[in-house]
Amino acid sequence: MKKSTIVGVALLALLLLGAIGTYNSVISAKIAIDAQRGQVENQIQRRADLIPNLISTVKGYMQHEEKVLNEVTAARARVAKAGSTEEMAEANGQLSGALGRLIAVAENYPTLKADAHFTELMREISGSENRIAVARRDYNEAVKTYNTVISTFPGIIIARMTGSQVVAQFAAGESAHEVPKVTF
DSSP states (O other), X not given: OOHHXXXXXXXXXXXXXXXXXXXXXXXXXXXXXXXXXXXHHHHHHHHHHHHHHHHHHHHTTOTTOHHHHHHHHHHHHHHHHOOSHHXXXXXXXHXXXXXXXXXXXXXXXXXXXXXXXXXXXXXXXXXXXXXXXXXXXXXXXXXXXXXXHHHSTTHHHXXXXXXXXXXXXXXXXXXXXXXXXXXX
């Protein structure tokens, strides 16, 4: 075999191995995004699962605050029905706002604030909020890594060949930027 043929085959093999490695990087980054989205959903679901207990505890004390309780329940339902990352972010913002209004109204009920069950539920929900923030941060980091891989050379070549698209980060919805209105 000629030396030029051997060099040509070796270069072709190196290019092929590089393409395979880049393809695997794109796929790995996409899988990381899916895993992190699952963590965000998991933490949002954890918080949503706590809300019926909170509503039950609060109902006995807040008989005249039905509107706030209904807002929390409706916002929880929107979170459960959210499909895309954007819908989930918007619904999550609405639920956070509704919970904020509920907590503000609860301040008017000293016996409720002293209730051990209510206090524990609020502690759990607060912990869930922190877990959601961490999960969102990790998701956005995975998205950043993926978007970088498919936007830089040689990943951009593989991304175009496989139809890989830039993924949107988990951002707060418009309602998260609004100051909650609390009336007593």
